[in-house]
Amino acid sequence: DMKVTQMPRYLIKRMGENVLLECGQDMSHETMYWYRQDPGLGLQLIYISYDVDSNSEGDIPKGYRVSRKKREHFSLILDSAKTNQTSVYFCASRRGTNAETLYFGSGTRLTVL
Amino acid sequence: GDSVTQTEGLVTLTEGLPVMLNCTYQTIYSNAFLFWYVHYLNESPWLLLRSSTDNKRTEHQGFHATLHKSSSSFHLQKSSAQLSDSALYYCALSPNSGTYQRFGTGTKLQVVP
Numbered sequence: 001d002m003k004v005t006q007m008p009r010y011l012i013k014r015m016g017e018n019v020l021l022e023c024g025q026d027m028s029h030e031t032m033y034w035y036r037q038d039p040g041l042g043l044q045l046i047y048i049s050y051d052v053d054s055n056s057e058g059d060i061p062k063g064y065r066v067s068r069k070k071r072e073h074f075s076l077i078l079d080s081a082k083t084n085q086t087s088v089y090f091c092a093s094r095r096g097t098n099a100e101t102l103y104f105g106s107g108t109r110l111t112v113l
Numbered sequence: 114g115d116s117v118t119q120t121e122g123l124v125t126l127t128e129g130l131p132v133m134l135n136c137t138y139q140t141i142y143s144n145a146f147l148f149w150y151v152h153y154l155n156e157s158p159w160l161l162l163r164s165s166t167d168n169k170r171t172e173h174q175g176f177h178a179t180l181h182k183s184s185s186s187f188h189l190q191k192s193s194a195q196l197s198d199s200a201l202y203y204c205a206l207s208p209n210s211g212t213y214q215r216f217g218t219g220t221k222l223q224v225v226p
Contacts, residue, residue, distance in 0.1 A: 004157070033214075040218060041218060042217055042219040043158075043216040045214075045215065058213065090158070094212075099165065101160040101163065103157075106156065
């Protein structure tokens, strides 16, 4: 069963709190991604992970960091969350080449108050 | 760098009319892949179409698109809109040397009776 699972689905945090978003996939895909989705801005790439402990900044990495200690698991961490990080966050994974589709999780809606 | 442009933020159509959602792109890579993803509310985005072949029509689930490298376009079309087509549509680019997919800002398609 090809699946990308994100936890939690909804999260409310106060400004300055730390946030951990978790993502898992059961397809043994090497490459995983974190995107954020905002109205009018679309899906913006935060970080890419090519495999365990092999991560690269995307287009908007400021204020975020990631961790990938197992191939099937990829975490997004917000140290001291800010109100402008309120967004919907999507994790995705992909196998192989640039021809392949991304498989997305169902998203985490984060609200930072 | 690479970029994808979707000029319409919102397209509202009457059921039965044809659909055309615009997508243009910029890339230095000759064999980039172009994708259309559809995102229904409260679901995960998923792949609708993809192509890297110039001037070849690609079809899936009643939608079609043709990649035109001369005009850097990959417009999404459907002959007759259905109410169930109402969703957010993303065009995305994956360069042949890269591991990322860069998304446009998305077009919300709203089909009304």
